[in-house]
Amino acid sequence: xxxxxxxxxxxxxxxxxxxxxxxxxxxxxxxxxxxxxxxxxxxxxxxxxxxxxxxxxxxxxxxxxxxxxxxxxxxxxxxxxxxxxxxxxxxxxxxxxxxxxxxxxxxxxxxxxxxxxxxxxxxxxxxxxxxxxxxxxxxxxxxxxxxxxxxxxxxxxxxxxxxxxxxxxxxxxxxxxxxxxxxxxxxxxxxxxxxxxxxxxxxxxxxxxxxxxxxxxxxxxxxxxxxxxxxxxxxxxxxxxxxxxxxxxxxxxxxxxxx
Amino acid sequence: xxxxxxxxxxxxxxxxxxxxxxxxxxxxxxxxxxxxxxxxxxxxxxxxxxxxxxxxxxxxxxxxxxxxxxxxxxxxxxxxxxxxxxxxxxxxxxxxxxxxxxxxxxxxxxxxxxxxxxxxxxxxxxxxxxxxxxxxxxxxxxxxxxxxxxxxxxxxxxxxxxxxxxxxxxxxxxxxxxxxxxxxxxxxxxxxxxxxxxxxxxxxxxxxxxxxxxxxxxxxxxxxxxxxxxxxxxxxxxxxxxxxxxxxxxxxxxxxxxxxxxxxxxxxxxxxxxxxxxxxxxxxxxxxxxxxxxxxxxxxxxxxxxxxxxxxxxxxxxxxxxxxxxxxxxxxxxxxxxxxxxxxxxxxxxxxxxxxxxxxxxxxxxxxxxxxxxxxxxxxxxxxxxxxxxxxxxxxxx
Numbered sequence: 001x002x003x004x005x006x007x008x009x010x011x012x013x014x015x016x017x018x019x020x021x022x023x024x025x026x027x028x029x030x031x032x033x034x035x036x037x038x039x040x041x042x043x044x045x046x047x048x049x050x051x052x053x054x055x056x057x058x059x060x061x062x063x064x065x066x067x068x069x070x071x072x073x074x075x076x077x078x079x080x081x082x083x084x085x086x087x088x089x090x091x092x093x094x095x096x097x098x099x100x101x102x103x104x105x106x107x108x109x110x111x112x113x114x115x116x117x118x119x120x121x122x123x124x125x126x127x128x129x130x131x132x133x134x135x136x137x138x139x140x141x142x143x144x145x146x147x148x149x150x151x152x153x154x155x156x157x158x159x160x161x162x163x164x165x166x167x168x169x170x171x172x173x174x175x176x177x178x179x180x181x182x183x184x185x186x187x188x189x190x191x192x193x194x195x196x197x198x199x200x201x202x203x204x205x206x207x208x209x210x211x212x213x214x215x216x217x218x219x220x221x222x223x224x225x226x227x228x229x230x231x232x233x234x235x236x237x238x239x240x241x242x243x244x245x246x247x248x249x250x251x252x253x254x255x256x257x258x259x
Numbered sequence: 260x261x262x263x264x265x266x267x268x269x270x271x272x273x274x275x276x277x278x279x280x281x282x283x284x285x286x287x288x289x290x291x292x293x294x295x296x297x298x299x300x301x302x303x304x305x306x307x308x309x310x311x312x313x314x315x316x317x318x319x320x321x322x323x324x325x326x327x328x329x330x331x332x333x334x335x336x337x338x339x340x341x342x343x344x345x346x347x348x349x350x351x352x353x354x355x356x357x358x359x360x361x362x363x364x365x366x367x368x369x370x371x372x373x374x375x376x377x378x379x380x381x382x383x384x385x386x387x388x389x390x391x392x393x394x395x396x397x398x399x400x401x402x403x404x405x406x407x408x409x410x411x412x413x414x415x416x417x418x419x420x421x422x423x424x425x426x427x428x429x430x431x432x433x434x435x436x437x438x439x440x441x442x443x444x445x446x447x448x449x450x451x452x453x454x455x456x457x458x459x460x461x462x463x464x465x466x467x468x469x470x471x472x473x474x475x476x477x478x479x480x481x482x483x484x485x486x487x488x489x490x491x492x493x494x495x496x497x498x499x500x501x502x503x504x505x506x507x508x509x510x511x512x513x514x515x516x517x518x519x520x521x522x523x524x525x526x527x528x529x530x531x532x533x534x535x536x537x538x539x540x541x542x543x544x545x546x547x548x549x550x551x552x553x554x555x556x557x558x559x560x561x562x563x564x565x566x567x568x569x570x571x572x573x574x575x576x577x578x579x580x581x582x583x584x585x586x587x588x589x590x591x592x593x594x595x596x597x598x599x600x601x602x603x604x605x606x607x608x609x610x611x612x613x614x615x616x617x618x619x620x621x622x623x624x625x626x627x628x629x630x631x632x633x634x635x636x637x638x639x640x641x642x643x644x645x646x647x648x649x650x651x652x653x654x655x656x657x
Contacts, residue, residue, distance in 0.1 A: 057548070057549065058549040058550045059427050059535060059536070059550050061272065061427055061430050061431065061434070061536070062273040062275075062434070068417065072418075075549060080547050103534075104534050105533045105534045105542075105544065105548040106548035106549070108534065108548060109533060109546065109548025110547070110548065131534070132271065133270060133271075133272065133273075133277050135269075136269050153274075154273070155274060156273070156274045156275040157275075158274075158275050158276075158277075158278050158279065158437060159274055159277070163274075181275055181434070181437060181438070182275070182435035183435060
């Protein structure tokens, strides 16, 4: 599969000039719809290589307190799948690849075929569904792929090599490497066993690798430089927002850590 | 497909858990087919749980309803007060065999939490139970029992702070501590292999009841009735009768304060298929796929999802599912207490109410077997505090 695949826009962007790239996250509808659009666009202007846009779900099993809280607020504000696609479209208008992150039930409820078409129409580049493991991928990923969207699967420290290979084969755009055994959320330190995991993932795929979960500080990025192609940061930005701070400034600090 | 009941079931969980589920599936299959494991399970089911539980002829309820003969399968007589211990015991034995020393569980009514705390005490395992703050309030007695048994209770305040949130938080704990931890899920829900494993551990209810019924009555019942939240006592009861095509299987869901969004927990009656907690099954959800809040006087039935095997049984018509309201269940709770000297839990009180309806329809030649899944001491406060809207005649629709 990998020998014949076309290189996607997302993949190209994450490979460009060999630097470590940053993928910041916005939750559509948090703190409100307009502000989430503005944040996504500001992250793009600041130099993010791609922006992840979360579609809120009532029961986010892979997420820690920061993303849970943001999702609850977004849903209380009336955010919907259609509304989140609009947020994604407005961020993508800034010229940055947008990756949707949501759970499988909103996708099924919206109809995966329709979601794929509407996301592609909005200019979305790829989709991440953390509770859709490789075994359950079809037919959802089939619809996404046929609409020209990248399907990004996650690998974890608990994935044996045999699973890494099959997950990488189903992925396009990049492979999402979960850096720790746990849920999302800012951590003070990166997992000490991370380097070995990254080597294992690198051996399993020619795709770019983006590391996510727990990454919150410039020194984390310094440690990831040269080992992965991109770092995904979500909870640290949501925490900054929750505390009334400026998440764009944090993105700028993190970008400095990428260089 | 692996772990599917028709289209239902599956393993919709974060990648972090996938290898743990595979390990669990393998360990479970090996244990279940190991005569040594079966022998130990059987011995503990007898000495620790108190099995077999009796089949009981509910003569005064039968007389009261004036129709079919009603029997109760007395799971309320299990140690710790409900059928939940059958499953918790089996999974604790499995965890010990897998070398997992830390156990986590969720609980709604507290019965599964108490059962898990008890087996952990029995086998010297570390036990953490997740429970919604709303359920901690209404099932306070069970919170105290769990603490006495040595369990740590972690309060969950998210969302409606009931069973759904407790399961979500337990799954997050498992994602974080998967190496040393076994998650004893309390019902036939969750990702494969849980729905199968919990069914296998609960089928002892129906296997015993079927044998006992044949001995007592010389025939099979016409209808088997059980309450359905996640659906473990119902699956445990139904499995033995699935091949008996003439036996109607009826699951009774929580009708809450009535039909309408957010007012009940009747997912098979009013939901549509979706994914919650790792499996594809009937689910109370809004048009956008957000899981609805639920309402029921019974904490054990207050759950927007249901086990995937029930979804299949519903679709193929092998089982039927109905809803009974809070007021009807409370009335049945009181009636059974007064007439039989048996205080049922509010969960099976839903089933008892529907059994009353069926008894009238079937007439004196009919035979109804009800799974009395647990006892009602825990529900005293809920029943005392319940504002009855009107006179309810048990067995009749209001």
